[in-house]
Amino acid sequence: MRIGVLAKAAGVSVPTIRYYESIGLLAPPARQRGQRIYGGEALKALNLVRHCRELDFSIDEIRDILASVQRRLPCSDTKSFAEKHLGAIRMKIAELRALEATVAALVSGCETTCCGSAAPDCVILQPGCGSA
Template identity: 85%
Template sequence: MRIGILAKAAGVSVPTIRYYESIGLLTPPARQGGQRIYASEDVKALSLIRHCRDLDFSLDETRDILASVQRRLPCSDTKSFAEQHLRSIRKRIAELRALEATMASLVSGCETTCCGSTAPDCVILQPGQVNCG
C-alpha cells in the first residue's frame, strides 16, 4: 500500500510517517517505481506507536515498546515499561498540584494586594512572594 493509504489506515498523517521513519521509529519500506510500498505490518506498527503516544509515552519509550513487541518479549517487559511510566505520571501530577497551589496563592495575593496597580507591581510577577513547595 502507498503512504497515503497507510496514513489513513493507521490514523496518522503522511508527514508523521515520514518523521517516524527519519528518527528510526518506523523502518522505511522498499520502494517500487520510486514510491514507498507498505505492508499490513506497518499499519500495526503505526497503530501501536499512535497508542503509545496517546498514553504519553516518550518517543524513546515508544521505540523500546515497539522493539519488545517485534521481538515478542514477555508481557512482563511491557508491564515494566507501564509501571515506570505510571511512576513518572504520578510524579508529574504531584508537581502540578504543587504548582496549582502556588498559582492559587498568587492569584489570591493579587486579588488582595494589587487591585488598581500596574502589572510590574503585581504580586504574581514578584519573585519570592510565595513558597513554591
C-alpha cells in the same frame, strides 16, 4: 497501499510516517518507482506506535517497547515500562498541582491586597512570594 492511505488508516500525518521511518521506528517499505508501498504489517506496526504515543511514551521508550515486542519478551516487561511511565505521569501531576496552588494563591492575593495598584507592584510579580 501508498503512504497517504496508510496515514489515513492509522490516523497520523504523512510526514509523521516518513519521520518515523527516518528515525528507525518503522522499517523502510518496498518502493515502486520511488514511492513507498506498504502492507498490512506496516499498518499494525504504525498503529502500535501511535497507540504508544497517545499514551505519551517518548520515542526512546517506544523503541524499547518495540524491541521487547519483536523479541516476544514476556508481558511483565511491557508492564514495567507502563508502571515506570505511570510514575512519571504522577510526578508531573504533582508538580503541576503545586504550581496550580502557587498561582491560585497569587491571584487571590492580588484580589485581596493589590487593590488596583500598578503592575510593577502587583503581588503576583513579587519574586520569592510562593514561587518554587
